Amino acid sequence: MxxxxxxxxxxxxxxxxxxxxxxxxxxxxxxxxxxxxxxxxxxxxxxxxxxxxxxxxxxxxxxxxxxxxxxxxxxxxxxGLAFVMQHFSLIDSMSIAENLVLGQLKGAGYSPRKLVASMQDFIDRNAFELDAAAPVGSLSVGQKQRVEILKALYRKARFIIFD
The missing domain is CATH 3.40.50.300 (P-loop containing nucleotide triphosphate hydrolases)
Incomplete structure (x- = not known):
């Protein structure tokens, strides 16, 4: 191995x-x-x-x-490393969809509606029960942990570190 x-x-x-x-x-x-x-x-x-x-x-x-x-x-x-920390690296005032793609979008603009639809599809395919349009600040601690895991999956991490 x-x-x-x-x-x-x-x-x-x-x-x-x-x-x-x-x-x-x-x-x-x-x-x-x-x-x-x-x-x-x-x-x-x-x-x-x-x-x-x-x-x-x-x-x-x-x-x-x-x-x-x-x-x-x-x-x-x-x-290919991702880190899901005990202290979240999410922005409360942004939606789940925006947090998932933060730092990933190329270009000057994006359609918020298309982004939410695309990220909702991604969330559903990974069997997480979250609303992509929901602001992160409204989520429970457990839901925020799921968003952090989704970020790692979205970035196609080869290795995920959980702290």
Whole structure:
């Protein structure tokens, strides 16, 4: 089985506190992994490093054969990573449809009606019971989590990190 994700000897310090001390692990194609540990064990820090939100003090991150540049979310996203965080990255004043395509639309304009219809079709095909026209600010926490998952699916992520 080929290695899909590899983190090698990741170190992260916050001042005198060492959050990660030479952490290494691999995920092979088709595998599903869960990191378990107490609060403050470094799980979220490690996932933020993988996604490029936090820069490690040392170590190497690979997706397949490609080395990811530390601290580059753009590179991580381009490589097929998505991150569903415990604190949402949604804009409450925008609709579900607009949040799904945020940063994805090309060109100067779009038809809001066509966007909502297209995103409603996408939502329905993925068996999520959400109204694409609904403002994100009106959603429950569980519904917002579903929108974050839909964003990852819409962007055709190869790997989804859940925190």
């Amino acid at each position: 080929s290695t899909a994700i590899s983190l090698h000897k990741i170190v992260k310090n916050y001042g005198p506190f060492r959050a990660l001390d030479g952490v290494s692990f691999e995920v092979h194609s088709g595998e599903l992994h869960a990191l378990l540990g107490q609060n403050g064990a470094g799980k979220s820090t490690l996932m933020k490093i993988l996604y490029g939100l936090t820069v490690p003090d040392s170590g190497e991150i690979r997706l397949g054969d490609a080395v990811l540049r530390p601290g580059s979310t753009k590179e991580a996203i381009s490589a």
